[in-house]
Amino acid sequence: DIVLTQSPALAVSLGQRATISCRASQSVSTSSYNLMHWYQQKPGEQPKLLIYDASNLASGIPVRFSGSGSGTDFTLTINPVQADDIATYYCQQSRELPLTFGSGTKLEIK
């Protein structure tokens, strides 16, 4: 199974940049696609897709969210961070079965 490793928490000041990382135990990229996706989950709500294929913004997501990376190392960036961004962020790979998620990074305000 592909294991995705995320830091448990990140504290950032409002208006600053947040960088959330996800490292895969093996490559999740093909010759054409980087099959890593990012979700936001606020308390009591269902997850919401933010970024697909590593860098593509999902529909309706603000442009202050962006994603990058390839192979085994991926990053979700929020710039600038707003109060509404307080949530847990999960990465997920669809390169191979079983589909796996990272353990989540909880974004906190400093």
Add this chain to the structure above:
Amino acid sequence: EVQLVESGGGLVQPGRSLKLSCLASGFTFSNYGMNWIRQAPGKGLEWVASISSSSSYIYYADTVKGRFTISRDNAKNTLYLQMTSLRSEDTALYYCASLITTVAFDYWGQGVMVTVSS
């Protein structure tokens, strides 16, 4: 507007069965793959099962293989998860999620709670 509404959850004893449903609307259900994903209380997300648009391809996580069955009725716009031999570790909020615009889970239901306890 895409909507996914789960139902069928509840409290069930270990070893018993339960069937979840997910009613889809706002898109052509029969054209897209669907999935079940669960989240144990206070924990992260775990993929459970996937089914292709015509049910030709079905995949399961090892933790549920042989006990859970994913299915769909395209005429009723409904996704199902038949769960048997339930264990305490199956206690979770179960979400259905679609694959409409990408290979990522682009739309999610609100979830339905399953509690396995005596």
